[in-house]
Amino acid sequence: MRVLKWVVGVLVLAGLAAGGYTVWEHLSRVETTDDAQVDGAIFPLSPRVAGHVIKVNPHDQQAVKADEVLVQLDPRDFEVAVAKARAELADAEATLASARSDIPVLSVSTASALSGARSSRQDAAAQVSWSEQALGAAKARLKTAEANVRVAEANANNAAQDVERYKSLVARDDIPRQQYEKAVADAEAARANVDAQKAAVTEAQQNVLAAEKSVEQARARVGQADATVEGAMTGPQQVKSSEARAQAAAAKVAQKRAEVEQAELNLKYTTITAPATGITARRAVDVGQYVQPGQLLLAVVDLSHVWVIANFKETQLKDMKVGQRADIAVDANGRNYTGHIESLAGASGARFSLLPPENATGNYVKVVQRIPVIIGFDPGQNNDLGLRPGMSVTPTVHVH
Numbered sequence: 001m002r003v004l005k006w007v008v009g010v011l012v013l014a015g016l017a018a019g020g021y022t023v024w025e026h027l028s029r030v031e032t033t034d035d036a037q038v039d040g041a042i043f044p045l046s047p048r049v050a051g052h053v054i055k056v057n058p059h060d061q062q063a064v065k066a067d068e069v070l071v072q073l074d075p076r077d078f079e080v081a082v083a084k085a086r087a088e089l090a091d092a093e094a095t096l097a098s099a100r101s102d103i104p105v106l107s108v109s110t111a112s113a114l115s116g117a118r119s120s121r122q123d124a125a126a127q128v129s130w131s132e133q134a135l136g137a138a139k140a141r142l143k144t145a146e147a148n149v150r151v152a153e154a155n156a157n158n159a160a161q162d163v164e165r166y167k168s169l170v171a172r173d174d175i176p177r178q179q180y181e182k183a184v185a186d187a188e189a190a191r192a193n194v195d196a197q198k199a200a201v202t203e204a205q206q207n208v209l210a211a212e213k214s215v216e217q218a219r220a221r222v223g224q225a226d227a228t229v230e231g232a233m234t235g236p237q238q239v240k241s242s243e244a245r246a247q248a249a250a251a252k253v254a255q256k257r258a259e260v261e262q263a264e265l266n267l268k269y270t271t272i273t274a275p276a277t278g279i280t281a282r283r284a285v286d287v288g289q290y291v292q293p294g295q296l297l298l299a300v301v302d303l304s305h306v307w308v309i310a311n312f313k314e315t316q317l318k319d320m321k322v323g324q325r326a327d328i329a330v331d332a333n334g335r336n337y338t339g340h341i342e343s344l345a346g347a348s349g350a351r352f353s354l355l356p357p358e359n360a361t362g363n364y365v366k367v368v369q370r371i372p373v374i375i376g377f378d379p380g381q382n383n384d385l386g387l388r389p390g391m392s393v394t395p396t397v398h399v400h
Contacts, residue, residue, distance in 0.1 A: 029400040031320060035370065036310035038330070040389040041302040043276060046294050047073065048269040053289045058280040064300060066277045071285060071297055073270040078263065085263040089256040096249035121225035128218040135211035142204035149197040156194045159187035276302040303385040307377065308339065310395045311349060311370040319399040320344070326375050329394040330387065337381045341397060345372040373397075 051073035058064055162183045169175045278301045285297040308328055312320070320341065328337040348369040350357055375395055377387075 030396050030398055031312060031316040032394060032396040033310055033312050033316070034392075034394050035312075036308055036375075036393050036395050038306050038387050038389055038391040038393060039309045040306035040387075041276065042281075042389065043278075043300045043302065044282075045070065045272055045275075045297050045299065047071075047272060047291050047297065048293055049073065049078070049266050050290070050292050051077070051270060053285055053287055053291060056283075056285055056287055058283070058298070060280060060283045060298075062280050064274045064278065064280055066274055068274045069271055070274055070280070070300075071272040073272075073291070075267055075270040078267040078270055082260070082263040082267050085256065085260040089253070089260050092249065092253045092256045096246065096253050099246035099249045121222065124218065124221040124225040128215065128222055131211065131214040131218040135208065135215050138204065138207040138211040142201065142208050145197060145201040145204040149194065149201055152190065152194040152197040156187065156190035159183065159190040163187045272297065274300050276300060277304050278302040301389060303382075303387070306382060306387045306389060307342070308375040308393055308395055310373045310375055310393075310397075312373050312397075314348070314369045314371055317344070317371055317373075320373070320397060321399075325398045327396045327398075328375065328377070329396075331392045331394070332388070333386060335386075337377055337387075339375045339377045339381070339395075342374045342376040345374075347371075 053071060054074050055069075055072035057068070057070055064070065163180075167180065169180070281299045281301055282296070283298040285291065291297065308326075322341050322343060324341045326339045326341060328339055329335075330337065348371055350369060375397075
């Protein structure tokens with residue numbers, strides 16, 4: 001009987017040892033913490049333009065869908081701004097088109113004017129040359145006429161002397177009276193020839209004066225042609241100036257186009273939509289209120305994408321790795337969820353606090369630090385959107 005008791009006792013002790021080892025082995029393969037909460041994206045919504053609120057759709061804690069209109073600002077001022085910007089853009093585009101169309105016309109007219117001015121200058125120079133030649137010829141004819149006058153005067157003097165000689169001879173009847181009369185006639189003809197030659201000199205002098213006047217006029221036309229050429233040579237500068245105006249007009253068009261885009265964006269900003277499907281919270285806006293850019297209106301809590309932030313002790317991280325399986329017990333509904341480690345923080349929570357510890361002060365006390373670990377829920381675990389950021393959970397990570 002005593003042997004039987006010993007056998008039973010040994011078996012009981014062996015069973016207890018086996019059970020304890022099993023429990024110890026299980027506990028050595030998991031890490032758990034109660035310092036953990038559900039976290040998620042919370043989108044604070046604020047206007048990007050100022051205006052009066054004319055419509056507010058959701059109430060607090062109301063379910064909304066992504067892109068659903070939540071707040072509508074009065075768009076009328078912004079619609080006027082868009083119309084004005086578009087009109088100014090059209091005006092700038094018309095100015096640019098006009099400036100560009102002037103360039104080829106001005107280029108052609110400038111080239112034509114310069115060519116015509118140079119041709120006129122050549123014609124004026126040729127006229128000067130011809131007038132100078134005509135002046136030279138007129139002066140030569142004047143000299144000839146003056147020489148003819150001297151010849152005629154010499155002949156007239158000789159004829160007059162013959163008349164005087166024949167006069168005494170005819171009085172003595174030494175020569176026939178017919179010869180004397182012929183001498184008188186020759187003397188009168190000689191004097192008439194002198195008058196004619198003098199008239200030719202006068203005419204030649206008039207011709208010289210006319211030729212000199214023609215030369216002056218031709219030279220004046222050359223000066224005018226030179227001035228016209230200089231004026232026409234400013235045409236390329238006018239073309240460059242027109243091109244510069246066209247470039248300025250193009251820049252103005254780009255500026256007005258940007259203003260149209262900005263006006264359209266401002267009009268679009270008057271409609272504030274939900275960035276994600278979720279629940280509204282912290283509503284602080286009502287119809288008729290005037291809001292400013294950056295003013296908090298309400299927030300949207302995205303329930304479709306939540307995760308767990310578990311603050312494990314640093315002594316628990318020895319075997320913890322990304323991708324390891326985790327069981328998540330939620331206090332709010334008593335349910336268990338499955339997930340996996342997505343990442344381990346780059347520093348302890350104390351390092352990110354407002355006043356991180358300064359261990360170099362000499363008052364160092366070793367405290368086990370906690371490292372935030374992000375645990376993501378497996379697909380399909382939160383289809384009912386029952387999890388809320390801030391819920392307390394107890395995650396258990398299987399480290400082996």
